Amino acid sequence: MPSERNLTNHETRHSRPAQVNRLRPAAEFALLLIKQRRKRAEATGEPLLADIKSDSAFVEFERVQKSYDGENLVVKDLNLSMPKGEFLTMLGPSGSGKTTCLMMLAGFETATHGDIRLAGKSINNIPPHKRGIGMVFQNYALFPHMTVAENLSFPLEVRKMGKSDREAKVKRALDMVQMGSFAGRRPAQLSGGQQQRIALARALVFEPELVLMDEPLGALDKQLRETLQFEITNLAHDLGITVVYVTHDQTEALTMSDRVAVFDDGRIQQLAPPDQLYEAPENSFVAQFIGENNTLEGVVKEIQNGHALVQLDDGELITAKPVNVSAVGERTRVSIRPERVEYKPDRLSDQAHMLDAEVLEFIYMGDVFRTRLRVAGSDSFVMKCRNAPDQARLKPGEKLKIGWLPEDCRALDA
Amino acid sequence: MADITDQSGPMLAADGRPLKSSLNRALRRQKLRALALIAPLLIFIMVTFIAPIADMLFRSVENQIVSDTLPRTTETLADWDADSGEIPPPEVFEALYTDIFVAQERKLHTRLGSRLNYELSGVSSLFRKSGRRVDDIGEVYQDQFEDLDDFWKDSETWNALMGSDDWNAAQIQWDEGSDDPQPPFEPREEITGLLPQTAEIFQIFADFVQREDEDNLADEDPWELVYSALYTDLIQTPDLSGYGGPGSAELLVAMSAVPDFETVDHAAAFEDIDEDWHSIEVWQTIQTYSPDFTSGYFLNAVDMKKSPDGPEMRPDDEQIYIKLFIRTLIMSLAITGSCILLGYPVAWILANLPARTANLLMILVLLPFWTSLLVRTSAWKVMLQQQGVVNDTLVWLGLVADDSRLALINNQTGTIIAMTHILLPFMILPLYSVMKTIPPSYLRAAKSLGATNWTAFWRVYFPQSVPGIGAGSILVFILAIGYYITPELVGGTTGTFISNRIAYHISSSLNWGLAAALGTILLALVLGLYWAYDRIVGIDNVKLGG
Numbered sequence: 001m002p003s004e005r006n007l008t009n010h011e012t013r014h015s016r017p018a019q020v021n022r023l024r025p026a027a028e029f030a031l032l033l034i035k036q037r038r039k040r041a042e043a044t045g046e047p048l049l050a051d052i053k054s055d056s057a058f059v060e061f062e063r064v065q066k067s068y069d070g071e072n073l074v075v076k077d078l079n080l081s082m083p084k085g086e087f088l089t090m091l092g093p094s095g096s097g098k099t100t101c102l103m104m105l106a107g108f109e110t111a112t113h114g115d116i117r118l119a120g121k122s123i124n125n126i127p128p129h130k131r132g133i134g135m136v137f138q139n140y141a142l143f144p145h146m147t148v149a150e151n152l153s154f155p156l157e158v159r160k161m162g163k164s165d166r167e168a169k170v171k172r173a174l175d176m177v178q179m180g181s182f183a184g185r186r187p188a189q190l191s192g193g194q195q196q197r198i199a200l201a202r203a204l205v206f207e208p209e210l211v212l213m214d215e216p217l218g219a220l221d222k223q224l225r226e227t228l229q230f231e232i233t234n235l236a237h238d239l240g241i242t243v244v245y246v247t248h249d250q251t252e253a254l255t256m257s258d259r260v261a262v263f264d265d266g267r268i269q270q271l272a273p274p275d276q277l278y279e280a281p282e283n284s285f286v287a288q289f290i291g292e293n294n295t296l297e298g299v300v301k302e303i304q305n306g307h308a309l310v311q312l313d314d315g316e317l318i319t320a321k322p323v324n325v326s327a328v329g330e331r332t333r334v335s336i337r338p339e340r341v342e343y344k345p346d347r348l349s350d351q352a353h354m355l356d357a358e359v360l361e362f363i364y365m366g367d368v369f370r371t372r373l374r375v376a377g378s379d380s381f382v383m384k385c386r387n388a389p390d391q392a393r394l395k396p397g398e399k400l401k402i403g404w405l406p407e408d409c410r411a412l413d414a
Numbered sequence: 415m416a417d418i419t420d421q422s423g424p425m426l427a428a429d430g431r432p433l434k435s436s437l438n439r440a441l442r443r444q445k446l447r448a449l450a451l452i453a454p455l456l457i458f459i460m461v462t463f464i465a466p467i468a469d470m471l472f473r474s475v476e477n478q479i480v481s482d483t484l485p486r487t488t489e490t491l492a493d494w495d496a497d498s499g500e501i502p503p504p505e506v507f508e509a510l511y512t513d514i515f516v517a518q519e520r521k522l523h524t525r526l527g528s529r530l531n532y533e534l535s536g537v538s539s540l541f542r543k544s545g546r547r548v549d550d551i552g553e554v555y556q557d558q559f560e561d562l563d564d565f566w567k568d569s570e571t572w573n574a575l576m577g578s579d580d581w582n583a584a585q586i587q588w589d590e591g592s593d594d595p596q597p598p599f600e601p602r603e604e605i606t607g608l609l610p611q612t613a614e615i616f617q618i619f620a621d622f623v624q625r626e627d628e629d630n631l632a633d634e635d636p637w638e639l640v641y642s643a644l645y646t647d648l649i650q651t652p653d654l655s656g657y658g659g660p661g662s663a664e665l666l667v668a669m670s671a672v673p674d675f676e677t678v679d680h681a682a683a684f685e686d687i688d689e690d691w692h693s694i695e696v697w698q699t700i701q702t703y704s705p706d707f708t709s710g711y712f713l714n715a716v717d718m719k720k721s722p723d724g725p726e727m728r729p730d731d732e733q734i735y736i737k738l739f740i741r742t743l744i745m746s747l748a749i750t751g752s753c754i755l756l757g758y759p760v761a762w763i764l765a766n767l768p769a770r771t772a773n774l775l776m777i778l779v780l781l782p783f784w785t786s787l788l789v790r791t792s793a794w795k796v797m798l799q800q801q802g803v804v805n806d807t808l809v810w811l812g813l814v815a816d817d818s819r820l821a822l823i824n825n826q827t828g829t830i831i832a833m834t835h836i837l838l839p840f841m842i843l844p845l846y847s848v849m850k851t852i853p854p855s856y857l858r859a860a861k862s863l864g865a866t867n868w869t870a871f872w873r874v875y876f877p878q879s880v881p882g883i884g885a886g887s888i889l890v891f892i893l894a895i896g897y898y899i900t901p902e903l904v905g906g907t908t909g910t911f912i913s914n915r916i917a918y919h920i921s922s923s924l925n926w927g928l929a930a931a932l933g934t935i936l937l938a939l940v941l942g943l944y945w946a947y948d949r950i951v952g953i954d955n956v957k958l959g960g
Contacts, residue, residue: 106858106862107861107862108858108861127861127867128858128861128862129861129862129863129864129865129866129867129870130864131862132864133862134862134863135858135859135862135863137855137858137859138855139853139855141853141855141856141858141859143856143859143860143874143878144878145877145878154860154863154865154873155863155864155865158863158864158865158866158869159864202863203862203863206863206864212862
């Protein structure tokens with residue numbers, strides 16, 4: 001990926017890499033990226049890591065529970081298996097237990113129940129310093145009293161490595177993150193992005209097979225964050241290391257990961273590659289949490305041949321794809337992505353069901369038009385249309401008919 | 415914009431004044447307000463703290479008492495060669511007579527005696543004795559003048575002779591019972607020229623009677639010293655022919671009579687008072703301490719003394735201060751060290767506990783601050799004495815035999831234990847506030863990089879807590895080095911500090927000069943150590959918090 005690697009040189013001058021279009025919605029961009037990756041994988045004949053169903057799991061959580069106070073479980077029954085070389089992101093709102101999972105893996109917290117295995121061996125009783133796991137911390141945790149080179153040399157020194165080996169490895173690691181000329185500086189003399197690179201280099205310099213990252217880009221500005229997202233992903237894939245990445249930023253998760261584990265309430269809500277996560281959320285939480293989403297509430301009237309008939313609360317009947325509804329009469333939330341909503345009949349297939357809608361608000365966003373509609377009693381129904389020559393700019397109060405493909409409309413738990 | 419940036423010369427503000435002065439004017443009000451806010455404290459500190467300290471420190475070199483009390487003696491003694499092995503010439507004794515006479519009238523001779531006694535023991539009693547018997551010396555002349563003529567007996571005739579006409583008139587007019595001040599004595603100019611010494615001494619006498627005793631000069635008979643001075647003047651046969659004022663006839667008679675007078679050998683007279691006056695050592699001491707400023711107190715404070723050959727060490731059995739300084743330093747270091755050892759783990763626990771528990775424990779750390787220092791120190795007396803709590807417990811546990819109880823108090827151990835306890839909060843607080851700012855992620859990072867608990871602590875945590883150790887150590891050490899009350903109470907003889915010696919010289923021996931010199935050395939020592947600390951560790955590395 002030479003073109004992407006070159007980005008780093010631009011970043012230091014704070015110019016904007018041409019490939020990253022600020023105006024493109026992040027989620028869509030992430031999808032584009034994973035599709036590119038898929039295409040590349042097909043071209044080379046290598047299977048995409050996310051698609052491998054590996055028996056030889058590298059990192060495994062088995063029935064892991066964690067409680068701090070003995071009354072509430074922060075992590076409830078966590079089961080997770082990662083193959084070697086995977087980039088897995090733990091995504092979730094704060095307090096969802098994702099950081100606790102990472103800390104248990106690193107060894108700074110002990111699991112209350114269950115087993116955590118690394119390369120087949122249980123590491124529950126191995127202290128953190130013997131686990132050989134690299135870690136990048138939220139605030140980098142670069143040792144302020146050491147220079148950059150000393151910081152990088154530290155993990156090698158505690159491994160009793162010879163001086164010349166150390167120097168060679170430190171140099172290589174610094175070159176890897178394009179920070180070769182900063183060896184003599186103190187962390188306080190570096191910018192946030194530079195510190196982040198050093199932290200990354202330090203976590204990688206002793207060549208761990210597993211690297212954990214705890215919201216490493218959280219403190220950076222948006223522009224720098226996007227550049228570093230590329231760098232980290234590329235570095236991880238180039239080196240073939242396994243990465244567990246924790247973030248609450250869904251864009252970051254979608255852009256960087258092979259698979260994303262969406263956490264909520266101490267459980268993994270869905271574990272899937274980014275495109276599946278976005279396009280096929282398995283429950284309402286994931287649908288709401290990832291990307292923008294329209295929700296219409298109703299009751300299941302009929303389930304047949306992979307189609308569910310849902311009666312919305314205003315009496316309208318629509319067809320949806322049943323995802324986690326099983327019984328007739330069950331309440332459901334129907335989820336439709338805003339960009340899958342159309343108002344031009346010629347863009348829809350014949351079976352598409354049309355609903356009445358009234359324009360409440362029209363927002364011009366450059367690449368897209370975002371229209372807020374009143375649909376089936378809901379005032380927060382959003383439609384996104386690509387800015388194309390034939391696209392009309394709707395006016396508030398306008399009445400129109402909207403529709404979508406039944407397979408884009410997913411009936412989820414209420 | 416262009417018209418501002420294009421101009422040459424200083425930047426101007428909108429009203430055409432230079433921008434710099436405009437800015438200064440704008441800031442002046444703020445500065446004045448800031449100054450006004452601190453002014454009360456500043457004035458308070460200056461008056462009650464800085465000025466007395468400066469005055470005290472000045473006493474360490476000030477030595478005017480010798481030349482003030484013995485002005486003539488020190489002047490004539492300047493030419494005397496101490497190495498000659500001979501006692502000073504007769505003029506010195508004559509001057510000494512004059513000086514001691516005046517001093518004993520003013521009751522200053524004992525103070526000088528005490529002052530010189532610091533340098534040579536025995537001088538105090540020598541001066542006291544001389545003060546008592548110095549009157550006898552002058553009586554020889556007084557008797558002979560009075561035998562010559564009754565004129566010399568009467569204070570009024572003396573006043574008429576010595577004082578100017580105007581003054582005499584005013585003095586007679588003056589009503590002693592009234593609130594008006596006594597007219598100050600004015601000498602008669604002719605007499606001042608003819609009888610200079612008599613005039614000088616009479617002036618001193620008159621000033622003393624009028625100002626210090628506040629008596630009526632008309633009622634006071636002149637000092638014996640005045641007669642001696644008159645003799646000295648007349649024996650030189652001044653030309654009295656031009657003088658026709660009061661007592662001119664009596665003066666002529668006296669002048670013709672004086673060559674036949676019985677004379678006084680001052681040297682012999684002083685030897686008669688005390689044979690120490692013929693000791694070279696006494697005169698050496700007086701000569702050495704005649705200058706207005708002396709390094710004597712400082713030399714004394716480092717166990718040295720002045721000698722004719724320059725400063726030299728005192729005999730071994732008189733050396734105490736250097737040992738005491740070293741002991742103070744070593745014990746302060748020991749106290750600082752034990753505070754670090756005891757305080758560091760406590761601060762660490764406090765910094766790593768949840769806030770609520772930490773606050774509770776912090777109150778326990780601060781609790782000693784709310785108890786009187788004396789109470790705490792007294793408590794240690796109870797705890798540490800031979801029949802005290804600690805010894806009882808050790809005996810009960812069988813660690814110490816009942817007949818060999820440990821001596822934990824009235825020695826260095828007692829001072830170190832009690833002061834470590836008292837100063838411990840000063841170590842814990844800065845340590846805590848520094849440790850509080852070290853995020854736990856550093857330790858985690860170190861461990862994730864493969865460091866054992868100890869390596870992570872020693873290589874990563876400890877270096878970052880050094881500023882706290884520095885701040886705590888400076889606080890504790892500087893407080894300890896000047897500590898007084900605790901060593902005084904629990905230190906016995908071996909556990910006292912230099913400050914106890916300073917206090918002794920301030921309040922018991924009253925040798926303020928030496929106390930000031932010791933204090934100055936202590937201050938210099940602390941500043942020197944502070945400077946060294948700054949050079950080695952860097953004062954920027956000291957953090958008291960955040």
